[in-house]
Structure formats: C-alpha cells, structure tokens
Amino acid sequence: MARPTDSPASVVLVGGHESANGADLLPFLDQLPATQVSASGRALSNTVSRLLSAPEGAPVVVVPITFGRNPTMVADAAKTLSWLAPLHPGRLALAADFGTLDHLTAWLRAAAVEVRRRSPEAAMLIAAEAANPFDDAELHRIAHLVRTHGAGNEVEAVAVAGQGDLLASLQRLRLLGHPEAVVVPAGFQRSSTVPFGDGDFAGAAFYGPLVSEQAVLRVIRDRVADAVHGLRHGDDGITAGLAADHGHGYAHSHAFDATEGAGHTHTHSHGDGRGVAHTHDHSETGHHHPEAAGGSHPEMSLTHTQ
Incomplete structure (x- = not known):
C-alpha cells in the first residue's frame, strides 16, 4: 500500500438519521478546517471522489457520526469507500465511529x-x-x-x-x-x-444539545488523528466498517440450522461499536447445541397439562 502524504487530511463527516442526514453537523464546520458534511450513498461517493482528485494528494478521512444506533450507515459508507480506495492507494480511511x-x-x-x-x-x-x-x-x-x-x-x-x-x-x-x-x-x-x-x-x-460543542469537536479530531495514524500503518479501517451492521437486525438462531455440525458465523461487538465476524465450527470437535439436534426445550413448551 502506498504511504499517505504529509498533507493535512481532508475530512468528511457522514451523517444519518441521528443527525438529520448531516444537517445537525453543519454548525461545527466553522471550527473544523478542511471538513465537509455528507449523507451516505451517492452523496458521499461524489464528495470523497472530488476530494481525492485534488492535486495536493492529501489523505481523506471519513468519520461516521453516529452514537452506535445507525450501523447500516457505517457499513454503507465502508462499501462506498471500498470501491474508491483501490483507485487511490494509501489515501482513504474510514475512522472509528464518533461514539458507541x-x-x-x-x-x-x-x-x-x-x-x-x-x-x-x-x-x-x-x-x-x-x-x-x-x-x-x-x-x-x-x-x-x-x-x-x-x-x-x-x-x-x-x-x-x-x-x-x-x-x-x-x-x-x-x-x-x-x-x-x-x-x-x-x-x-x-x-x-x-x-x-x-x-x-x-x-x-x-434540554439542548446532548453533548457540548467542545466535546464533539474533540472527539472528531481524535477520530481523525487515529485514522491518519492507522492509514500510515496500513490500516484504512474499511474492512472493519464493512462488518458494522453484522448481527444488527433479527437475532441469529441455531434452531433452524439445516445440518448439525455445520460451521457458521457469529458476530461479536467490540469497543468501537463495530461487529467483527468470527466463524465457529459447531461440530463434535467444537461446541455442541443439543437443542438444534433434539428439537424443542421441554421447559419452553406452550402446552399446559391439567
């Protein structure tokens, strides 16, 4: 991977339903030089593409502005960046979420x-x-x-x-x-x-804002600094972002696995609020779920006897 330049990073704050698709973030721009706000999807793709085409070759850092309640936005942003990153090696990073x-x-x-x-x-x-x-x-x-x-x-x-x-x-x-x-x-x-x-x-x-302006600015600056540091060491954060919405939605159950002992993927949430997929082999050499093989739990039966 090519190393990023020493130019200051251009920053994009990507917002979703927690920030009115970024509209609530606009007041912060006066205190954040070289920063823009975007919604996810095509708007983000256009904004990042424009920044990457700048002749100075500065790195571009995208910060998902979420308190952890919008993991699909993070995954969508990561998908957008995954298409653009190969065209600009070493210049594009997805920062950790604003909060968890x-x-x-x-x-x-x-x-x-x-x-x-x-x-x-x-x-x-x-x-x-x-x-x-x-x-x-x-x-x-x-x-x-x-x-x-x-x-x-x-x-x-x-x-x-x-x-x-x-x-x-x-x-x-x-x-x-x-x-x-x-x-x-x-x-x-x-x-x-x-x-x-x-x-x-x-x-x-x-009530007013949940978090003070200075606290928001400090967190954003920290996320950008960490992302630039990671980029210099070969970690653009995009792979982790692609897994952000794994496990978000209907709960995964083993009860309907077609084959006992089949390997499948679990998602565990870590401190940055993103899920990381791990594959576990549910066979006799791994851990075993008797309910998947034996049917229902008797204590959970809805049939009452007199």
Whole structure:
C-alpha cells in the first residue's frame, strides 16, 4: 500500500438519521478546517471522489457520526469507500465511529442527572428521529437502562416521525402524573423548532444539545488523528466498517440450522461499536447445541397439562 502524504487530511463527516442526514453537523464546520458534511450513498461517493482528485494528494478521512444506533450507515459508507480506495492507494480511511451505544447511554444518564437537578419533578423524554424497527428498538433499550441506572426521574423514549408522536408521548406522561417533561435528543440535534412551553406543548422544555460543542469537536479530531495514524500503518479501517451492521437486525438462531455440525458465523461487538465476524465450527470437535439436534426445550413448551 502506498504511504499517505504529509498533507493535512481532508475530512468528511457522514451523517444519518441521528443527525438529520448531516444537517445537525453543519454548525461545527466553522471550527473544523478542511471538513465537509455528507449523507451516505451517492452523496458521499461524489464528495470523497472530488476530494481525492485534488492535486495536493492529501489523505481523506471519513468519520461516521453516529452514537452506535445507525450501523447500516457505517457499513454503507465502508462499501462506498471500498470501491474508491483501490483507485487511490494509501489515501482513504474510514475512522472509528464518533461514539458507541455505551457512550450514548452514559451521556443520557448524565442528562438524567442534570434534568433532575434543574426540574426535580420533571420526566425525561428521550427523543430521536424515527428510523427503522431495529434502530428504534435500540432507543427504547437505552431508555430502559437510563431509567434503571439514572437519577430516579421518570424516563421514556419516543421515535419521532412527526410532532404527533411527540405530543402523544407528552400526553401519556401527563396521564401518568408527570405534567412537566424535558425532551432530550438522542442524537446531534442542538435546537428545536417545536414550540415547547406553549399550547399542546405546555409543561415541556427542550434540554439542548446532548453533548457540548467542545466535546464533539474533540472527539472528531481524535477520530481523525487515529485514522491518519492507522492509514500510515496500513490500516484504512474499511474492512472493519464493512462488518458494522453484522448481527444488527433479527437475532441469529441455531434452531433452524439445516445440518448439525455445520460451521457458521457469529458476530461479536467490540469497543468501537463495530461487529467483527468470527466463524465457529459447531461440530463434535467444537461446541455442541443439543437443542438444534433434539428439537424443542421441554421447559419452553406452550402446552399446559391439567
């Protein structure tokens, strides 16, 4: 692999449903020189191709701006880069994701403490743009963790396709005895056009950005620096990115394996929020699943005897 030049890297922040396809990231560009924002897909391909055609030959680093709830965006970005990288050896890298699900949970727990401090009686409503059943389910899982390990305030979650979803959640909280609520974004939204505090939104307030501007800038710079370092040592991050959405979706089960002992792939999640595929041989020399060979678990039967 050719070595990257010593020129400063050009950076592309690729956004998905956690950042309104990148629109929420635009305010950061004033503090990030040589940086652009793009959605995934053809827009990313066009942006990266244009940067790679620059005569100075600077490396290009793509940073997936996700808290870990959009692994398909990361995999799509990696696929785009995998087509472009062979044409520009040593110049293109995919950085590690901005954050992980554990980071998101920790930031939301910190927000729960702050909500409790500001408004001790207020509920916390974690809100995010509706995406797909799996990413939305992750939102509710994280809300449960924040509720369980939070500050003692009521915590709910809503995947928002329109203001009606937000209104319905606030009304449900009122019926449960929580007339006050603070809406906390589970993404990169920094402001809201919803008329919180007025009319149907009386008693509700917008929390503000989940992560401070300086913290976001610091993380992005760290991701870029790490990606450039990896590129200099022959690791462009693209292969890992291609596996980002492995295991995301319907759970894998051995119960319907056609052949006992057949080898197949598991995906394990590691600290950078990406899945890495490992193949395990489920044969007599490996670990064995008696339920796959023997049928059902008796203790899970739905038949009741009198």
